[in-house]
Amino acid sequence: MDVFADIFGDFWDPKKRIFFGYLFLSLVIGAVWLVAVKHKTLRASLAQIFDRRVFLSSSAKADYKIFVINRFFTLFISPLLITQLSIATAVFYFLLSVDWLQSGVFSDAPIAMIVTLFTCAMFIFDDFTKFLLHRWMHRWPLLWAIHKVHHSAETMTPITVYRVHPLEGVLYGLRSVFVQGTVLSVFFFFFGNAVDLITIVGVNAAVFVFHVTGSNLRHSHIDIHYWPWLERLLISPAQHQLHHSTAVEHYDKNFGVALAVWDWLFGSLHLSEKDRTLAFGLPPEEASADALLDIYLRPFRDMAAVIRRRLRRLQRALNRQNKTLKEN
Numbered sequence: 001m002d003v004f005a006d007i008f009g010d011f012w013d014p015k016k017r018i019f020f021g022y023l024f025l026s027l028v029i030g031a032v033w034l035v036a037v038k039h040k041t042l043r044a045s046l047a048q049i050f051d052r053r054v055f056l057s058s059s060a061k062a063d064y065k066i067f068v069i070n071r072f073f074t075l076f077i078s079p080l081l082i083t084q085l086s087i088a089t090a091v092f093y094f095l096l097s098v099d100w101l102q103s104g105v106f107s108d109a110p111i112a113m114i115v116t117l118f119t120c121a122m123f124i125f126d127d128f129t130k131f132l133l134h135r136w137m138h139r140w141p142l143l144w145a146i147h148k149v150h151h152s153a154e155t156m157t158p159i160t161v162y163r164v165h166p167l168e169g170v171l172y173g174l175r176s177v178f179v180q181g182t183v184l185s186v187f188f189f190f191f192g193n194a195v196d197l198i199t200i201v202g203v204n205a206a207v208f209v210f211h212v213t214g215s216n217l218r219h220s221h222i223d224i225h226y227w228p229w230l231e232r233l234l235i236s237p238a239q240h241q242l243h244h245s246t247a248v249e250h251y252d253k254n255f256g257v258a259l260a261v262w263d264w265l266f267g268s269l270h271l272s273e274k275d276r277t278l279a280f281g282l283p284p285e286e287a288s289a290d291a292l293l294d295i296y297l298r299p300f301r302d303m304a305a306v307i308r309r310r311l312r313r314l315q316r317a318l319n320r321q322n323k324t325l326k327e328n
Contacts, residue, residue, distance in 0.1 A: 007071040026216035059154040087181025107192035123206035131262040145302035154281040158216040225272035238272035
C-alpha cells in the first residue's frame with residue numbers, strides 16, 4: 001500500500017501539477033472555453049475533451065507506463081541527490097565571507113513585505129531556471145538527446161508532463177534544490193528569521209494560481225490562447241502546444257513554463273495561432289517508437305553518438321594543428 005501511495009501520490013498532493021483538484025479545474029476551464037469561445041454544445045465539448053483517440057493512443061499509453069516506471073526511479077534516486085540544506089548552507093556561508101555584505105540588513109522590514117518578496121522571488125527564480133534549463137536542453141546536443149523523449153509524444157494528456165527520461169528528472173531535481181537552497185539562504189541572510197512563504201493548501205500562492213488556472217491544459221489537445229499582450233507575459237496552453245509542434249517555424253519557441261517574459265527577452269517567443277491544427281512529436285529523422293526500451297535506451301545511444309562526433313572533430317583539429325606545426 002505504501003508503494004502504491006508513493007507511485008500515485010501526486011494525484012492527491014496539491015504541490016504536484018496532476019493533483020486531482022487541478023485536473024478537475026482544468027476540465028472545467030476546457031469545457032467553458034469550448035462552449036463559450038468555440039460555441040460548441042456541452043456534449044460536444046465533453047466528447048472532445050475525453051477523446052479516446054487521444055487518451056487511448058499508443059503515445060498516451062506509453063506516457064502512463066513511463067509515469068509508473070519513473071516514479072520507481074524517483075524512489076531510489078531522490079535520496080542520492082544533493083540536499084536543499086547543503087546548498088543553503090554553502091550559499092549562506094559564502095555570503096558571510098563577503099566583507100562588504102551585512103547580515104540582517106533588512107531584518108527590520110515589515111513582515112508582510114518580506115513574506116511577499118520571498119514568495120515572489122521563489123516563484124520567479126524557479127520559473128526562470130526552468131526556462132533556462134529547458135532552453136539548454138534544446139540547444140545542447142547532449143541534453144537534447146535526453147529531452148527529446150518528452151517531445152516524442154504524438155498526443156498530449158496531463159500525464160505527458162511526466163514523459164521524461166530519468167536523467168532529465170535528475171537535472172530538474174538538482175535545479176529545484178539549487179533554486180530553493182539559494183533563495184532561502186539569501187533571504188535569511190538579508191532579512192533574518194521572518195522569512196516565510198504565502199501558501200495556499202501548503203503550496204506557494206503563485207504556483208497555486210498557476211495550477212488552478214489550467215496548467216494541465218498545456219499538455220492537452222484543448223488549444224486555449226490568450227490575448228496577444230497577455231501571451232507576452234504568460235505562456236498560454238496553446239503556446240506550449242505550439243512548442244511541441246512538428247512545424248519547422250515552431251522549433252525552439254516558447255521555452256517558458258508559466259512566464260512568457262523570458263522568451264520575449266531572449267527572442268524565442270511565438271504567439272499562439274488560432275484555428276491551426278498542430279501535429280505533435282519529433283521530426284521524421286529523429287522520431288522513435290513508443291516502445292519503452294527505445295524510450296529509455298535511445299538517449300544513451302544518441303549521447304554516445306554526439307560524443308563520438310565531438311571526439312572526431314577534436315581529432316581532426318589536432319591533426320590539422322600538428323600538420324601546421326610540422327610545415328612551419
